[in-house]
Structure formats: structure tokens, C-alpha cells
Amino acid sequence: MAGRLLLSYLKNSNRLSIRSYSHLQGPPINFKYGNREIVGFGMNGEPAYLDLEDFPMPAIRFKETTPDIQILKDKEKGDWKKLSIEDKKALYRASFRQTFAELNAPTGEWKSITGSVFFGLGIALWMYMFCRHYICPPLPDTFREEEQLAQLERMKLLNMNPIWGLNSKST
Structure with missing residues (x-):
């Protein structure tokens, strides 16, 4: 009811205008x-x-x-x-x-793109080498293969984390 009253008021007072879509x-x-x-x-x-x-x-x-x-x-x-x-x-x-x-027609733009990619990869490689040489500390001795094998032998001697069950009997 209120909506009808509002519409009739707007129509009578010429405040309701029909929109034109010609701008679209x-x-x-x-x-x-x-x-x-x-x-x-x-x-x-x-x-x-x-x-x-x-x-x-x-x-x-x-x-x-x-x-x-x-x-x-x-x-x-x-x-x-x-x-x-x-x-x-x-x-x-x-x-x-x-x-x-x-x-x-080909423009040759691929050449500049490929050059830019390789230039960026070269910069990234040099940054990696710089960080690896000057910033990162050297790896500990435990990362060497001889040290890892010695550590494995010590774990076997101390019987650390033994395997129990059927699988332990296979060898």
C-alpha cells in the first residue's frame, strides 16, 4: 500500500522520469x-x-x-x-x-625477452653463490658421508631404536 502511494505521488509530481539507455x-x-x-x-x-x-x-x-x-x-x-x-x-x-x-609479422621481441630471462637467471645465480660463500656458515661435519656412516655404526653398537618383530628376523 505504501509503495503504491509513493509511486502515485512520484508520477503526479513529475519526479519519476523514464530512463533512456541510449548512452549504452x-x-x-x-x-x-x-x-x-x-x-x-x-x-x-x-x-x-x-x-x-x-x-x-x-x-x-x-x-x-x-x-x-x-x-x-x-x-x-x-x-x-x-x-x-x-x-x-x-x-x-x-x-x-x-x-x-x-x-x-614477427617482431623479434622474443630475443629481448629471452635475453632478459637469462640475465635475471645469471643475477640470481651470482646472488646464490655470494650468499653461499660469504653469508651461510659452512656445513657441520655430520653432513659428510664418512661421519654419517660412523654415526650409524655407533647407533648399532648402542642398540638405539632397535626393530622388534618379524621383520627384524629376516637378516
Whole structure:
């Protein structure tokens, strides 16, 4: 009952407004972003240019619209057979920074990563050797094999922790 009263009060006083979700759809198509044209929704609905193989259609064009590109865009609206290959390439480069072949080309970045990993491993090895030589005390004599065998013989002579039962009779 109280909820109905509140709703009727809000409706009558024009305080309840219907929300518009148009802000979730992004800017309208053919809207100018700076001097670059927005041509689609984009990856997240934001006007950003990203060269991604997973998402090949960026939301905005790569280059700003200059008079030269505007002339090519006007020619583009006509017959494409009249456009030269250089014009088509210029139109492509106005919209995209790289082709798929350029995007997938090896960059040689693996070399710097591998070098960095080996450099880090070398530093870690030198730190280990430094700590082992200067910081850690020498191991006690009981870690040597001769001392451990002598200790085992002494334990047998003193009959320390003897084994009782069937297993002790096997040898």
C-alpha cells in the first residue's frame, strides 16, 4: 500500500522520469571524434582505434580526414573500377594502420625477452653463490658421508631404536 502511494505521488509530481539507455549504445555512426570519423561500434562501444586480429573492425578511422582523403572518399562513392590501386591503398591506410600480414609479422621481441630471462637467471645465480660463500656458515661435519656412516655404526653398537618383530628376523 505504501509503495503504491509513493509511486502515485512520484508520477503526479513529475519526479519519476523514464530512463533512456541510449548512452549504452555508444555514439551515433558517422559522428566525428576529433577529426576522425567514427564508423562502428568498436570492441567495447568506445571510440578507440585498436589493431587486433581478434577484432578487426575498429570504431574510428586511423587517420584524420584531410582534403586528399576527402577527395578519395568522394571518388569511392562512385564506381570502384575507376579507382587506381594507389587510391585503394590510400583509402585502406586512412582507415587501418596495418594489414593482417603486417600485424602477424614477427617482431623479434622474443630475443629481448629471452635475453632478459637469462640475465635475471645469471643475477640470481651470482646472488646464490655470494650468499653461499660469504653469508651461510659452512656445513657441520655430520653432513659428510664418512661421519654419517660412523654415526650409524655407533647407533648399532648402542642398540638405539632397535626393530622388534618379524621383520627384524629376516637378516
